[in-house]
Amino acid sequence: MQPRSPEPTRRPGPPPIAGPRRFAGPPTSFIVITVAVVQIVGTLFSASHQDAPRPLDGLAILLLLAGPAGLALRKRAPxxxxxxxxxxxxAYLALGYAWGPIVLSFALAIVLTAAAGLRWQAWAGAAIAAAAVVAGSAMTGDENWPVRASAGVAWAAILVLLGQGFRRRSERFAEYRRRREEAQKAERDEYRLTLARDIHDVVAHSLSMINVQASVALHVGADDPEKLRPALEAIKAASKESLTEVRQLLGVLREDVPLAPAARPTLARVPELVRNAQVGGLRVMLEDNADHPGAxxxxQEAAYRIIQEALTNVGRHSGAKSAVVRIAQTDRELEVTIDDDGAGMGGALPGNGLTGMRERAVALxxxxxxxxxxxxxxxxxNLPIHPEGTRP
Structure with a gap:
């Protein structure tokens, strides 16, 4: 019986690293140009319908453009x-130019300053604006100046609160993005860990079988040449299948997975593992009387891989002559036990194989x-059996 290595399990590729980017608002250049056009055109139109103490001149145009120009620094120097x-x-209002949408750049500056996290500066600017509105309304002599002053103060506070609302929204989105990236990183780490276990199980088992068969060939080659050919054929078959499986695993790493994925190993293939171990001279007894309907x-894949790795370790490290594989199932769990009569751990630290077995069990x-x-x-x-459609 020629040894047959298990086929690697196909794994889905890792999740994407970055998701869709959020809309960070209009570009700064668009804000600057739009505010500048509104202030210039709006002021020119308003000036044509007013009797301002001072006509619009070059200085007025310069002041109308200065506010929008300051908004250009909202990211570099907010x-x-x-x-x-x-x-x-x-300066524009103090010089007596015609009234117009000159306050638009100032209002946006308050909002953007609060959104940038400069809360106290934004409140200070709003307080100055509110004081100017109250003073200006009182000096007009209008009987309704308290109403106008109150409206101006309320609008100044609303602008700051609006900017702080944008700030909190940005912070919440940043926190959500950070958590999402952490979750994606955890998924990628789990994917790499799973792939590393598969590579270890497939390659280590195949190479172990090749090593065992080569030892058999060297042992029987001198005494009984007729037994040499089956051992060499087993080495050839195991190496060929190992190369095929390594190529398939490398295909997973390249995200070049075939459209027809290989089947996951089940407990029905455990007798094959036992026969492969027996070819190497290890006496293995299998005790399994269940059909495993609930597993x-x-x-089943985890149990198969654990048995595979355990038998590989018995053949390579323990020096055992015999082993017993027991598979028992209850309503709640699947229990797998592998006993051997070798030297045991001998104080050695667990390697990748034992670590991978434990990770497979804990993952379930x-x-x-x-x-x-x-x-x-x-x-x-001990692998818990969960009802269909549920996860541990």
Whole structure:
């Protein structure tokens, strides 16, 4: 019987690193140009219907453009926006030019300053604007000046609160994005860990079989040449299948997975593992009287890989002559036990194989434990069986 290595399990590719980018608002250049056009055109139109103490001149146009120019610094130097807009607006009104939408750049500067996190500067600018409105309304002598002053103060506060609302929204989105990236990173790490376990299980098992068969060939080659050919044929078959599986795993890494994925190994293939181990001279007994109707594909694959790795370790490291594989199932769990009569762990630290076995069990909500025997070692895995459609 020629050894046959298990086919690798196909895994979905890792999740994308970055999701769709959020809309960060209109470009700064669009804001600057739009505000400048509105202030210039709106003021020229308003001036044609007013008797202003001072006609519009070059200085007025310069002040109308200074506020929008300050908004251009909203990302590089946001602390400069509000002072520039405040000085430009105050100078324009103080010089007696025609009233118009000159306050638009100042209002946007308050909003953008609060949105940039400069809360106290925004409140200070709003307070100055509110004081100017109250003073200007009182000096007009109008009987309704308290109403106008109150409206101006309310609008100044609303502008700051509006900017703070934009700021909080941006912070919440940044927190959501950070959590999403952390979740994606955890998924990618789990994907790499799963792929590493598959590579170890497939390659280590195949190379172990090649090593065992080569040892058999060297042992029987001199005494019984007729037994040499089957051993060499087994080496050739195992190496060929190993190369095929390595190419398939590399295809997964390149995201070049074939359209027809390989089937996941099940407990029905455990006798094949036992026969492969027996070819290498290890006496293996399999005790499995259940049909495993409740064990899902994930539980069966994990049990298969654990048995595969345990038998590989027995053949390579323990020096055992015999092993017993027991598979038992209850309504709640699938129990797998591998006993051998070898040297046990011998104080050695667990390698990648034992770590991978434990990770497979824990991923399903189960456990994997090692028990020293006299002599030998017991590897015991308990895999919970969950109702269909549920996860651990």
């Amino acid at each position: 602390q400069v926006m509000l002072p520039v807009a405040l000085v430009a607006t105050g 899902g594909p994930a539980q 909500g189960g456990s994997l434990t090692l028990h020293n025997l006299e002599p030998g070692l017991r590897v015991q895995a």
